[in-house]
Amino acid sequence: MILDDIFSASLGLLIHSKEKAEQFIDFLVEKGDMQRDEAGKLVSRLMEKGKEEKGRYQDQFHKKFETVIRDNLITKEDFNRLEAKLDNIIALLQNRQ
Numbered sequence: 864m865i866l867d868d869i870f871s872a873s874l875g876l877l878i879h880s881k882e883k884a885e886q887f888i889d890f891l892v893e894k895g896d897m898q899r900d901e902a903g904k905l906v907s908r909l910m911e912k913g914k915e916e917k918g919r920y921q922d923q924f925h926k927k928f929e930t931v932i933r934d935n936l937i938t939k940e941d942f943n944r945l946e947a948k949l950d951n952i953i954a955l956l957q958n959r960q
Contacts, residue, residue: 884909
């Protein structure tokens with residue numbers, strides 16, 4: 864579920880970034896600072912770079928995620944259970960005094 868949320872957020876950011884890049888390039892073309900064919904090439908290069916970055920980000924995320932799974936780090940539920948047990952032990956010790 865978290866992975867789906869992260870992927871959706873990344874995809875939304877990518878789409879938003881593409882739209883912003885296209886708007887900026889359209890502005891440059893209208894202003895006369897860039898030719899239409901140059902703008903198309905630039906959009907293609909930016910999108911390719913974005914795909915590369917996305918792939919690199921996904922690889923890094925998967926490596927970190929695999930490390931967490933492999934190292935058997937505790938879950939939030941495990942932590943909460945341990946915390947409750949410690950609270951019980953502390954209460955028992957305080958009652959003995």
